[in-house]
Each structure stands twice: as C-alpha cells, then as structure tokens.
Amino acid sequence: QVQLVESGGGVVQPGGSLRLSCTASGFTFTTHAINWVRQAPGKGPEWVAIISNAGTNSHYVDSVKGRFTISRDNSKNTVYLQMSNLSAEDTAKYYCVRDQDDFGDYTFDFWGQGTLVTVSS
Amino acid sequence: DIQMTQSPSSLSASVGDRVTITCRASQDIKQYLNWYQQKPGKAPNLLISPASTLHTGVPSRFSGSGSGTDFTLTISTLQPEDFATYYCQQNFGTPPTFGGGTKVAI
Numbered sequence: 001q002v003q004l005v006e007s008g009g010g011v012v013q014p015g016g017s018l019r020l021s022c023t024a025s026g027f028t029f030t031t032h033a034i035n036w037v038r039q040a041p042g043k044g045p046e047w048v049a050i051i052s053n054a055g056t057n058s059h060y061v062d063s064v065k066g067r068f069t070i071s072r073d074n075s076k077n078t079v080y081l082q083m084s085n086l087s088a089e090d091t092a093k094y095y096c097v098r099d100q101d102d103f104g105d106y107t108f109d110f111w112g113q114g115t116l117v118t119v120s121s
Numbered sequence: 122d123i124q125m126t127q128s129p130s131s132l133s134a135s136v137g138d139r140v141t142i143t144c145r146a147s148q149d150i151k152q153y154l155n156w157y158q159q160k161p162g163k164a165p166n167l168l169i170s171p172a173s174t175l176h177t178g179v180p181s182r183f184s185g186s187g188s189g190t191d192f193t194l195t196i197s198t199l200q201p202e203d204f205a206t207y208y209c210q211q212n213f214g215t216p217p218t219f220g221g222g223t224k225v226a227i
Contacts, residue, residue: 045165059215061216095164104215106215108157108165108167111165111166113164114164
C-alpha cells in the first residue's frame, strides 16, 4: 500500500531553518510528482510546493518563493523541503502528498500523516 | 489566484440525512475540481476527482456534480463515519487552491 512518512518537524525560532523529509513506499516513486501541502491550526489546506517525478521541475506558492526549496532523491524514494527565514505564518502541519501524475496535475491522491512545524520564540 | 468558496461552512445533520455542499470558483475551472474528506487529527483523503468521478474505494453514497464555476458534493444517506470536514480544491490553475471547508456535524 502507498505510504508517505514525513519527518523533521519541530519548534524553530523566527528566522530559523528546518528541513523536512518524506520517504515513500508502496508505489513506483519515479512516476509521480510529490507535493508539500500545509495546514495551519483550524484552517484549510494550503499547497506549498511541487517537484516533478524526475526532480527537474518545481513550483512554489508565492509566499514561500525564495525561502523554501523542494528536492528529491529518487535513489532513496525521498523528497525534502528545505525551509529558511521562517516566520509565525509558516506554523502548520506539513503534509507530503503524492500527485496523481508526473507533474502539475495537482490531484492529491495519497497523503502522509504530516509533521508539525511551529515557529515561535 | 483562483478563489474557492464553500457553503455552508458548517451544518448539522443526522444519520440517514441527505447532505449537499456547494463550492464556487472565482473563474471558470471547467471540471478541474476535487473533493476531500478530513477527519479530526487525520490527513485529508481524496473522494472525487474530477468533479464527478469517485476515487477508488469511495462509497457510492458520495457523488459530485457541476462544471464551470459551480459544483456540488452530495452524500445521499449520511453514515456515522461521514461526520468530517469536506474541502473542494481546484486544479485548473497554479497555484492549486482549496475552499474554506464544510464541517458536517451531528
């Protein structure tokens, strides 16, 4: 069965950095794009970033451009989200989410259980 | 960005009721509309994509309709496990955007 397991969340001070990881199993990793979607407490989901199946293309929501970088290592079935210059507005649960297609379909067909990022002094 | 507006934001219902949730897009999104169910403390699960096609394993009491700017999610006979929050999401434009959610409660 499809599994996506996130790690790397925690408490970080404003202006700090954090790297999230997502390890996938149960499907052919190299045929799917992977997204990060976040959800602030009590709010709806917000798409953050996508990386194509080969890792050659990526897109970001405007609010994180220049601060977040998505990458993947297909030899390890793992996707990363490097986050820097964090602010309170980035506090959320971050989900690793499989895309239905190899890039840019934005149909989120399987979700991990999420990792919590709290930005606080 | 395309804005997605759901109504109502919450509703009270009973087991066996027919429930309808609406979602409106700020521009024409054809049928590029997905529906998700989220239970407390859990990740969202894909229910319908696109617009009216049930995702694998989703019970037939769920149905979706609409195109353009107006869409509907219907639960024909509400079951105890359907009490949750439902989100619509457009995948016509980038960035993909979600509605504010509809909480279905007892």
